[in-house]
Amino acid sequence: MWNMLKTFFILEKSNKRNIFACISVAIFVFGLMFFVKTEDLGNAVKEKSGEYQSLSSALSQYQNVDATDSGNGSNLYKNLVLQQLLVSKQRMAIKMDRPELFMDAAIELTDLRTKSFGMEGFDNVESYLPSKIENQLDRVFYDYMNQTGIPLSIDSLTFFQFLSYLFVVLGSVWFVFISIYTCGIMIEDFQHTSLIKGYPITFDKYVIAKSIATMLIVGVFIVEIFIFSLPLLYFKGVGNPSYPIPVFDGVFTVYPIYKYIGVAILYMIFISIFTILLSVILNVLLKNMYLTLFVELLLFIVPMLFPNMMNLIPYNPFNYMNYSHLLNGQTPDLANPVVLNATHGLIYIGMSIVLMVVAVKIFLTTGKLKRV
Amino acid sequence: MWAYFKLEFFQFMRNKKNIAIYVILLFFSCYFAIKIAPTYNPIEKVEVNEIEARYETREEFLNNVVINDGTHHLTRYAAAIFPEWNEYDKQRLDAINQNNLKEYAEATYKWYAYSDNMIFYRGGGVLYYNPGYYTFGNNYATMDGHFGYLYNASRYEGYTEVNSDLTINIFEERTALQTLQRLLNSYLPLILIVSCILFTVDIVLKDRRNPTLLQGLPLSDWRKLMVKGFVSLLGSVLAIIPLSVGLLIIGVQNGFGDFGLPVPIYIADDIFSNRMMWEYLIQNMLLIIFWFSLIISLVLLASVTLKNEFANLFVASVLVLAELMYFNRGIGAIKDFHWYPTSYVQVGQITSGYRNYLYASEALTFGSGLAIIGLCTCMFLFFTFLLSNRRKFKLL
Structure with a gap:
């Protein structure tokens, strides 16, 4: 042998x-x-502006109405408006170099998305949002980052x-x-x-x-x-x-x-x-x-x-x-x-x-x- | 020479590998026609409900809006642009309800032209293209929408001048010839080129098993190589036959389309011009045959220098995949990638000008493709010729 x-x-x-x-x-x-x-790849600024654009076009399916809690918009509409707000916050956090703010917004965003999956009319906006699996992967990722305090990698x-x-x-x-x-x-x-x-x-x-x-x-x-x-x-x-x-x-x-x-x-x-x-x-x-x-x-x-x-x-x-x-x-x-x-x-x-x-x-x- | 050609051709056709490639191509074309083609969901559909919803919302707005000093500027803007837009939508609705497709094409052409003008130049973040473009993760949605609307405007303009019967399937690009056109814009050229590589990869080296048999032939090595190259070119072109079976199936389901249908070609600076379907297909065919020649001449050169099938496969796939390494949207404006033959591998996108749009360049045209690929082919053949005429040269 x-x-x-x-x-x-x-x-x-x-x-x-x-x-x-x-x-x-x-x-x-x-x-x-x-x-x-x-x-x-991995350029967060670019990714986030893409995400912002997707959300804008998801929102373009709705009439612009009052999106506060007492407003008369549907739940999904309010949810999407909040998501867009958080994405803007993340973009701002990257530009201002405030990673902890980015992380908080990211976790809140995944929470909002998890809620949005069960809402009425979600089928119409499905293609503008990450899938359930992607969202869950994001969630565990940001949770872990938050717990361990590892700085976000940009390169x-x-x-x-x-x-x-x-x-x-x-x-x-x-x-x-x-x-x-x-x-x-x-x-x-x-x-x-x-x-x-x-x-x-x-x-x-x-x-x-x-x-x-x-x-x-x-x-x-x-x-x-x-x-x-x-x-x-x-x-x-x-x-x-x-x-x-x-x-x-x-x-x-x-x-x-x-x-x-x-x-x-x-x-x-x-x-x-x-x-x-x-x-x-x-x-x-x-x-x-x-x-x-x-x-x-x-x-x-x-x-x-x-x-x-x-x-x-x-x-x-x-x-x-x-x-x-x-x-x-x-x-x-x-x-x-x-x-x-x-x-x-x-x-x-x-x-x-x-x-x-x-x-x-x-x-x-x-x-x-x-x-x- | 003719006898040797016949010998090679029969060997080629009886080669188990080549038969397997034809069978696999047949399988994929049937799989595509039966399973994938029916699920095709174009972004720009003929959908009455969508037009109606848009038309009625805007009509209601126009009927109720009151313009005075305190009106928001966006409201003024909407009141200014919606009347014309709605006029086109109304024409589209009326035409489709009366089943007058010629008029529908006319109105739709104007609608797309007007919409693109409004959204791209005066949209200002409040007007959007069809939501189908803005999928998650697409950072170039606006550019895609811009291209799509101009493409459709040009296409519908062409339909108004066409003599043949129009159908909804033609409008949604579902007929067999239009499916072929769409496929040429995506992965069909790659499938053909990869098949060509696999056909050619062993055409010289297969003789190593019985070298003595061929030594007695009264032909120079260079001529043998030419015959082999020609046989595999012929074999690669014959790969179209199994692929056309799928086309026939689609044709029976959705109609065959017409060779006179318009195909919009992107020229430069947002200008499109229409070409006839047959003209477009012939151009593609020509460019693909040039690609076959390039691949075959490269593999022949590799066969006589490296003498290893795996090496042939490697060299040829590097040529096909090299574009991935440098391609980036808009890169053509900075660097002259139109001198690289590898930039022309997406044959359908080259002839339809879409590749120019992606590269933000004007130089990736059908003509320059033919010139550059032809030049490279000649170069490879010339090197092979020099090599094969050396005294020490051995074919195997």
Whole structure:
């Protein structure tokens, strides 16, 4: 086994695929930096003026009337007027650099929004307001900030702030990247089946060794992400590693950035192992790397095309392949709400990995292999 | 040469990967036609209730308002601008009630032109566009509304001159050809370009499995490459066939539309001019074929230099995705991004001028797109030609 691994490393070292995968990871990291910079993400002034505009257009649906408590406007109208007032207060607080005022207004705003969801006529103004889930995420975020007194971050390009954003984006593309990277994992060997048959170890051991070697290279990619983000340390500073990120994990809660990154990396490792084994099995069955890729991508998007399936088969590991969707609570917001839990996801993916390893051990032998 | 073309073409068509791509495209076009297209909810609908509500509120205001020295200036302003506005709304209502669509188009055109003039230049924070533009998180709602109203004004003006029958589906852009036009403005060009990348990615390297077979062919490497490029260009264009199945389904449901329908093109400085549908579609087709050639020439060059399929995939996707790294609304006013071929990847938005509006530039036109993409294609082909003529060169 150890000798096999060494052989693989010698082979993989000169494989152009690895070099280009490394370059694409680097381009992804640097590209994201430019994206964050040009889009000016996390610019509170810009966000708040957008919010103000949305509220104005929500209010334009109503006649202007007396919005005081004794006035004759509807409850929702009064609520919206108050929301607009609070957003203005927040804009003012940012300009005047009064974070505590901003925070108070933010908490009051989420309270008002929570109330507004049940009010009569809410359907008409729904599109101008954040969804229930987004509001709840905001709520836990600001509550936590208020309790701990962490200052509000304004620069989204400091090291940890950027990493947190990077891992959110990675959540959606990691499975796709790994399936493109691994879709041809066995094909090159299948072009010379006599070679495999000549190895002094059994086929399942060979597969496991190959998977371990690939997995180690994937580990290199993950390390690479951190290394290429290092320049930000110099240019923008460290940022706060315990800055909270609101997540949905069965309940609404916050993860500090380091915990979010930890969960993300755990998921990425599980997804990588899962995809590698899936690629191996599909390679053996289909004997074509592009067909493998297409099947994997189709399996990936089926839960998005038919969201009702998630309700029907909650243990389908493909429901959990996009961990940032999972953690930002998009699944309970669907027409047919389904509560997908991040921990359960890891268990289901883990079980599928075990099943696939067993399948490789039982069903795959060199005897039946044919040259592609 | 012809025999080699036939050989390559049959190999291309019998390639499992290529068949899979055609099948997937077929699946997506049917999925779109059956599941997504019926849920299309345009912002600018033909809705009698909406017009009626607006008309009656304003009419009541105009009938009851008393202007004297103490009147608020906004009330005066409203009393000044609503009569003309309401006149158009009344014409629209009457026309739609009598089912006279030609007249409706005429009145609607004037309504949009007048509304945009009022809201954009004299709105002053009290007048708004259709609320559909102001969704949560959209910081450019006013600009979107401005574009939308001018676009619709131009479109309805075009309908007044059209010879074919008008329907509500045409007004709401639901017919098959108009759906195609809308898709060209969003993700259809990307789907076609990605398919082209996947078609081309292994066209040179697949021969590595049986190199000796091809060594005996009496063709130079450069000619082989040209034949391969032409085959994948042909294959990419054929991808339109599975996609048109979805179009047929939409056509049966909502009507096919007409090749003479107007498509508003944004020129510059809030000026639109109408083009015929067929003209617009041919321009798009041409630009997409140029994109195919660019992608194919790049992948051929990558194939002969890097000799790895993953590398081909990587290089081509960088070309397609590079725009994301620098694109920002209004950036064209500061920097000359119209020299980058990557700025032209949204083919439909280039030909309809919407990309110019987003970039705040005037240079991203159909003509400059053809010139720049064509130039890059020639450059890549020239490098491939030089490489393939070196004495040490090996195709595989």
